[in-house]
Amino acid sequence: MRRAWLLPLALAIVGCSRDTGSSSTPGSVTPESVTAGEPVRHYGLGRAATAAEVTARDIDVGPDGEGLPAGSGSVQQGEALYKLKCAMCHGPSGAGMPPAFPAIIGRDPKAEGFAFARDPKLTRTIGNYWPNATTVFDYVRRAMPLLQPGSLTNDDVYALTAYLLAANDVVPRTTTLDAASLSQVKMPYAGKFVTDNRRGGREVK
Amino acid sequence: MDDQLKDVTTDETISRRTLLTGAAGALGAAVAAGLPLMAGGQGAQAAAAAAPVMPADPTKLQGAPTSAVGSRSTFIKPSRTPVGETVGNSLTPLQDLTGAITPSDLHFERHHAGIPLIDPSRHSLLIHGLVATPLMLSYDELRRFPQVTRTYFIECSGNSRAAYRDPKPDMTPQKVAGLVSNTEWTGVPLKALLDEAGAKREARWMLAEGGDACLMTRSIPMEKAWDDALVVWAQNGEPLRPEQGFPLRLLLPGWEGNASVKWLRRLELGMRPWMTRWETSKYTDPLPDGTARQFSFDIDAKSVITAPAFPQSITRGWWPITGLAWTGRGRITSVEVSADNGKSWEPAVIHEPNLTKASVRFTHMWEWDGRETVLLSRATDETGYVQPTRTELVKVRGIGTDFHFNPIVGWKVQRDGRVVFHGET
Numbered sequence: 123m124r125r126a127w128l129l130p131l132a133l134a135i136v137g138c139s140r141d142t143g144s145s146s147t148p149g150s151v152t153p154e155s156v157t158a159g160e161p162v163r164h165y166g167l168g169r170a171a172t173a174a175e176v177t178a179r180d181i182d183v184g185p186d187g188e189g190l191p192a193g194s195g196s197v198q199q200g201e202a203l204y205k206l207k208c209a210m211c212h213g214p215s216g217a218g219m220p221p222a223f224p225a226i227i228g229r230d231p232k233a234e235g236f237a238f239a240r241d242p243k244l245t246r247t248i249g250n251y252w253p254n255a256t257t258v259f260d261y262v263r264r265a266m267p268l269l270q271p272g273s274l275t276n277d278d279v280y281a282l283t284a285y286l287l288a289a290n291d292v293v294p295r296t297t298t299l300d301a302a303s304l305s306q307v308k309m310p311y312a313g314k315f316v317t318d319n320r321r322g323g324r325e326v327k
Numbered sequence: 328m329d330d331q332l333k334d335v336t337t338d339e340t341i342s343r344r345t346l347l348t349g350a351a352g353a354l355g356a357a358v359a360a361g362l363p364l365m366a367g368g369q370g371a372q373a374a375a376a377a378a379p380v381m382p383a384d385p386t387k388l389q390g391a392p393t394s395a396v397g398s399r400s401t402f403i404k405p406s407r408t409p410v411g412e413t414v415g416n417s418l419t420p421l422q423d424l425t426g427a428i429t430p431s432d433l434h435f436e437r438h439h440a441g442i443p444l445i446d447p448s449r450h451s452l453l454i455h456g457l458v459a460t461p462l463m464l465s466y467d468e469l470r471r472f473p474q475v476t477r478t479y480f481i482e483c484s485g486n487s488r489a490a491y492r493d494p495k496p497d498m499t500p501q502k503v504a505g506l507v508s509n510t511e512w513t514g515v516p517l518k519a520l521l522d523e524a525g526a527k528r529e530a531r532w533m534l535a536e537g538g539d540a541c542l543m544t545r546s547i548p549m550e551k552a553w554d555d556a557l558v559v560w561a562q563n564g565e566p567l568r569p570e571q572g573f574p575l576r577l578l579l580p581g582w583e584g585n586a587s588v589k590w591l592r593r594l595e596l597g598m599r600p601w602m603t604r605w606e607t608s609k610y611t612d613p614l615p616d617g618t619a620r621q622f623s624f625d626i627d628a629k630s631v632i633t634a635p636a637f638p639q640s641i642t643r644g645w646w647p648i649t650g651l652a653w654t655g656r657g658r659i660t661s662v663e664v665s666a667d668n669g670k671s672w673e674p675a676v677i678h679e680p681n682l683t684k685a686s687v688r689f690t691h692m693w694e695w696d697g698r699e700t701v702l703l704s705r706a707t708d709e710t711g712y713v714q715p716t717r718t719e720l721v722k723v724r725g726i727g728t729d730f731h732f733n734p735i736v737g738w739k740v741q742r743d744g745r746v747v748f749h750g751e752t
Contacts, residue, residue: 162522167471168464175463176455179593182534182544185602222414224608238613239725242492246608251619254602261604265440265541268414315611318623322656322710326719 183260187305194300195281197288207267227289249290253315255307259283413441418505421633427688429508431563436570440540447574456596459525466574472515480653480686482507484583487732494750504631509686514559530596538592545586546600581655581684582624615725626655629733630706640744643697653686654708661707662689668701703737716752
């Protein structure tokens with residue numbers, strides 16, 4: 123008697139817990155162990171995220187430029203910001219203080235040619251190692267400056283990206299970057315990255 | 328007396344009343360003041376100093392009382408090192424541990440922006456991108472999904488970099504390989520969450536984002552997400568520790584630790600990797616052919632002897648050679664030990680349970696005859712992969728490669744019994 127009274131109420135609560143758009147059918151599933159190949163199950167847990175909630179967290183930028191925001195910034199503006207916000211850790215020339223504060227600027231001829239595996243003393247920088255320019259924007263926006271992450275405007279981040287790319291001899295010093303132009307920047311060593319080919323077995327790779 | 332003691336420690340009202348009733352009252356006062364139950368009791372500590380009062384004979388007086396949270400024997404003081412790093416790591420004291428499970432408070436740490444202080448009631452996991460419904464899940468809701476409990480190792484792919492590049496005699500097991508730990512994790516298979524959100528089968532990659540001050544992000548192939556990936560909230564029977572990702576952590580069994588994103592707050596499904604800083608600038612493997620291997624997630628088979636090891640000294644006679652072995656590709660099938668610098672190998676005993684993508688403890692009894700020698704261990708996994716020597720690994724990876732170091736390493740036993748690290752295999 124008591125159970126019969128509780129069940130519809132429990133279902134009603136579960137049914138209300140999802141705002142919209144769910145294909146969930148509470149009560150129609152049998153919660154069991156979840157293993158690959160089993161039919162899709164829904165438990166009616168959670169709720170539909172609002173567009174504003176997604177936008178607030180979805181700040182990532184893809185290598186194709188997807189996710190780059192409106193705004194722009196020049197090398198000159200970036201240089202001023204670098205001195206103000208970055209040089210205290212990464213140094214005036216971008217040589218950093220490894221390992222805590224990595225080198226980010228530098229095109230030492232000795233380190234050109236991607237011979238890092240043969241010589242651990244070679245210093246990797248944005249210019250001689252990073253495969254994607256968009257990564258500079260994404261990383262600076264999400265994580266820098268170290269003591270004030272998330273404090274830069276999108277214009278600031280475009281300017282810093284422009285400066286870091288120019289200081290690494292990737293773009294001219296006259297560059298102003300926005301979503302369209304940053305998407306087009308090709309990094310010097312982008313072609314050097316290969317997918318993992320290790321598969322176990324006898325061969326050591 | 329026993330009943331009264333229970334009362335004074337559990338009920339404030341009774342404790343106050345008992346305070347007035349003689350000898351038991353004195354005990355109550357001591358407990359209430361946080362002082363030792365009896366001066367000179369076992370393990371009792373002076374109020375100000377931490378020095379224990381050692382009884383001449385522990386069988387001749389009462390022991391210490393119960394406590395809210397246990398602590399290690401005052402004689403046992405394992406510690407992670409270094410401490411105080413916010414962008415950095417701390418290593419597990421492998422030489423101080425036995426069995427295969429790492430105590431939660433000694434699990435290695437690697438943080439890229441310190442440990443965030445997160446209120447679980449304000450934390451949520453967003454799943455969006457190529458899904459039917461962008462889904463927001465609270466900490467409480469996540470824990471209502473079907474759950475599993477499994478033991479997995481986590482190894483930072485930077486583990487053993489110093490021992491590989493620049494081996495030194497005075498390296499301890501902790502210094503050599505302390506960025507690996509092995510614990511029991513409880514959580515929900517990621518597949519259940521993907522199903523709940525209506526993940527589209529065409530999605531190829533998933534971005535996992537943490538809620539720390541660098542918003543750590545890694546791109547994960549969907550094959551792994553559908554396979555054995557977990558979103559965990561507990562470790563070794565209790566909620567995650569903050570340094571291990573409280574309240575939520577992605578757990579990718581057998582993969583480099585960085586991909587098991589801590590303080591997990593977002594999963595976005597898409598068609599290609601995002602090329603984040605941590606999968607381009609870092610966590611890539613420069614190779615001698617002038618390329619860099621990317622998305623090299625799997626941890627290759629590896630083992631390390633944790634005793635005898637520096638800074639131990641040994642005497643002639645029988646000793647257990649013991650250590651840990653693990654592989655990201657399934658189970659360890661054998662661990663061999665050499666007591667003659669690799670000239671001959673003998674199988675070590677692998678302690679049960681031998682679980683997939685979990686560390687195993689191995690031991691091998693050995694009698695030292697007083698001559699100088701080198702002790703080595705070599706792991707083989709179920710794919711037939713055999714842990715390589717450092718020379719072999721340097722040949723295929725280069726001395727300057729930056730991650731995934733799994734060479735055979737060992738310990739030189741000197742004629743005087745002192746044991747020092749031997750990395751040049």
